[in-house]
Amino acid sequence: MPREGQGELLSRAVWDVLAQQGLERLTIRAVAAAAGCTTGLVMHRFPNRRALLRHARQLLHETTRARVEALEAAAGSPRAALRAVLHQGLALDPQTTAESTVWLGFLAAAVADEDLIAMHRAGNRAWRARVGRLVEAAAPRQDPAAVTVALITMVEGAAAFAAADPEAYPPAVQTAMLDLTLDAFGLTDPVG
């Protein structure tokens, strides 16, 4: 029996319930059912429901951060890195669409949870700082700080819109919007 990966298993079950059934049905019994176990294992692994949500939230943050760092390391130029990092924040496939829904659920749950809102703020400020560094390295035409805020709010809003209405915001629309904005900010290399 895996003792190590069960925290992660339960956190992924939290994601599944959150993405498919929403925040209101995010109960311990639903999580246990999604994980294929009983509530006994859940309560044995976590002291209470809030701790389970915190772990799932932090694991989501670390997962996306690892993916972003890999993309950033694999990019050939600062501008390519910026585009790749922003690109993965959109809702372009079932994976990232579900992630956006889960992220939104956690944010809505954070309204009444002091720990969740603190985790959101820490993660969001780190994300903003990371994109800010990439923007500065990419040398935009305008103020890098304002450009950074414009880009991250746009990406997150687009992911939320696309998750809630995939037909109205298909991948082509999202990528066209992102590339157009990057170009308007002078963050794309001239074609040639």
Add this chain to the structure above:
Amino acid sequence: MPREGQGELLSRAVWDVLAQQGLERLTIRAVAAAAGCTTGLVMHRFPNRRALLRHARQLLHETTRARVEALEAAAGSPRAALRAVLHQGLALDPQTTAESTVWLGFLAAAVADEDLIAMHRAGNRAWRARVGRLVEAAAPRQDPAAVTVALITMVEGAAAFAAADPEAYPPAVQTAMLDLTLDAFGLTDPVG
């Protein structure tokens, strides 16, 4: 006893609970307490909880739409109208900040509610079409459709970020971001 305004009174109570206590504590008893009545009045006015949420959701949509239409009618030019309409979508004061939180709560609740997600899509598409008309009238440098998507996703994302972390996204940051983006899209009049 007001028979007419009680639906609106209860819907505003729904907003209050949603903004201050979050989606998880949005119970009929909490709504009744916020409205200063008992559950009997709530269940007499609405057949069930979902109908109450639907009414509150639709009232929020109509409220913002009326405000947007007034701003649009009062603007002197298409570009001024566009900026005013986008400006009111940001979270710049307690009023609009709470609205953003409530909007986000409804969107999170819509994951498991077929009616709410349908209402969101209808409202969002109407909003997108409205901004699209303003963008076209304002004659941007780039593709109006893509510019429209960029602007509405950015505004909604900024409102969500600001509602969740007001210190990191003060009004000056949001407005600077919006004006910078409008300028980058060629949607601001030259200063003179």
Add this chain to the structure above:
DNA sequence: CTCGTGTCGTAACAGCTGTTACGGTAACAG
């Protein structure tokens, strides 16, 4: 083998949930 320990399923608990049924009461018609 026995024993202890960690793991986890089962069952129960109190509390809260949406919803329903019922009773009182105010307003209004005659």
Add this chain to the structure above:
DNA sequence: CTGTTACCGTAACAGCTGTTACGACACGAG
């Protein structure tokens, strides 16, 4: 005044919630 009707507070119901207590089982130590 009486009777009717709509309104709404009170109380209850079954069901679900998070959490706890307890027992079964596996497994390694001695």
